[in-house]
Amino acid sequence: MKYELHAIKSVVGRGEIMTRLGDICEKIGSGATPHGGKEAYCLEGISFVRSQNIGDFSFSANGLAHINNEQAKKLSNVELKPNDILLNITGDSVARTCIIDSEYLPARVNQHVAIIRGKKDIVLSSYLLYFLQWKKKYLLQLASAGATRNALTKSMIEQLEIELPTIEQQRKIAGALDKIQEKIKLNQKINDNLEQQAAALFSSLYNRSNTEVRYTDLIQILGGGTPKTGETAYWNGNIAFFTPKDVGTPYTFITEKTITEEGLSHCNSRLYPVNTVFVTARGTVGKVGLSGVPMAMNQSCYALVGKETHQLLVYFYTLKAVDRLKHKASGAVFDAITTRDFDSEQIMKLSDDDAKAFLCVAEPMFQEILNNSIENLRLSTLRDFLLPKLMSGEIDVSSVQL
Template sequence: MGGEWKETTVGEFSPFAYGKSLPEKKRENGPYHVYGSNGPVGFHNKPLVEESGIVIGRKGTVGAVHYTAQPFWPIDTTFYVSRANHRDLRYTYYLLKSLGLENMNSDSAVPGLNRDAAHARKILVPELDEQRAIAHILGSLDDKIELNRRMNQTLEAMARAIFKHWFIDFEFPNENGDPYKSSGGEMIDSPLGPIPKGWSVGNISDIANILGGGTPRTSVDEYWDGDIPFFTPKDAKALYCLYTEKCLTKKGLEKCSSRLYEKNTVFITARGTVGKLVLAGTPMAMNQSCYALTGKEVSQYFLYFAIDNLVDSLKQSSHGAVFSTITTATLESTKVLIPEATVERDFRGRIAPFFETILAKNEENGKISELRDSLLPKLMSGEIRVPVSEKEVDQF
């Protein structure tokens, strides 16, 4: 077991430095992340900080804490902590994550984190060996989450490449297993250009049911904080959505014009930030700023990529003087390629394992995140102590 913990302050243990302004027009494309208060916001050809570090939201997303293992540029809406002052930077990252800095907003008009107030926070810190042991435990969980995330990115890219090969390049396997178009497969004219014989062009409404959502009254407490996920555009962050910022009760769902949509329903954001596409990772309801799409005779996987391929066109057709909006009429009437049923069915069989694995990895990440979040305050407060030996420390 480690030694006694010492009382200090954030300012003594981990002093915050101010980030530096770097307007978007002055950024030059390069390998270094530019960090704002809510995470990476772009790239630049040189870093402000030449080593790994921690970025803390100062204005905007107050108190958000981000770790980067690479050199970086924190802009003037942030504070940062560099490795120069720390023997275990990742422990410091988890320590700052545990302090609830997001609750230290010092300005109600323009959210802001006051450095003096943050520096004055009293903290207890263990000796270096226990710091490293704590960081190793939490870091291993985050590393697994990141590994799963990268694997999902690879699987999604592979699935997208197969869709393009089959339904844009028309190189799906013919009856002999050879690429259709380059093997001399017959093409016919269509409103979308040459397409394989036997295929057709129709409207989105020909291949998908287009359904709406709604929001129950926010003033009625019994409608909210239940266990039914409630999808809004804010939740459109990845291929699959498993967790939402808001949840409904059964009573809330009854008072909502949204039905409970099944897993793999395609959601498309239609107001404000339009054109974000997500698959429901679990049954969930949806608000009125989105549409839900369910395939009529095509799979949800084909439907997802087919609509994704039309997003730019849908954005250009959106309406609204203040906020862009995709109307039902626009969505229904947009032209889409309709493949032969046998080709779509073969695609479904080939692509399903990709999506199933992605969803399983997302579910695993959710469980790992819950474990990490439950351990974080207990490890940082000393409620759970980590056994440490010299041999163990040498491994970190």
């Protein structure tokens, strides 16, 4: 992709009309939970979209629930159509927005998700998606004005002001950003496919093993720490600081907090290299990921390091063990798994020949996953740079050559 960003102009002359979101949409509304709650979910059927499936710009099928046709009929007023915008309206993930992939239709949404459906002859869905991403900080401010928890109401969404260019201008602006987003999406699909192939190979070798060992015979469990409250000098350093909500799949690069080297020493933590395996151990228990950059971590995560065991094997051994470990999680205040839980966990060890065979295939796969993830990080940075400038008219879309 080649981008020339030399031409600057104002929004004047792009043919904008000032209006409100409610005036250019044929539907703005949230869904509901089926009768019986989680007990109504089934393995197959109609997709049931929840907050966890909605990321910034992209839909995630991880943890996607399903409901049967009877339950879906009761929620027919919140049936998703192709190109509908999904907007999280409550909780920590409020203001995240994306368009569901058509392969997951038909679908319904729960009460934490709003459907926004623009009038086709007035606004393009892709342009509307980028507009909501552009206004995310403002949406977060609106959502945080509530007394108890972050929430966006239907009225807030309907009253959102929008400077709407002509359809042709919308198409040019959205098209410039779509090229980047399509490449990100393609890389992610490749990564998902590669990880699934590696997981299938590992499972086939794991299931034929007849050597059972303690998890901690193969893997060392290391902890982290956090500087005391108020010691702000230790933050905003150049080291990524891992917390449970930062853990990605399979790699994590960016964390909400960063820490200084002095901060690491102060909280008796350490710097972990790329490809360290992390598992969340408190609160949200059992998320497993790999570090894409050198990282530190807080006390709610464990770092898992192989004892003469390759880190990819550590990753897949942990994925096999984590479901059972989650069932052991308990605590007076929040769920937690301890080092004793790991110590009592049994896993099947691959033979030396099977381990070599697996790594011969999986290592190149995960190197490609890592490379694609790094490229997506670069593309996301470019997209986030272009988004406000294209939407505001600071950059003339005709100067962006793809």
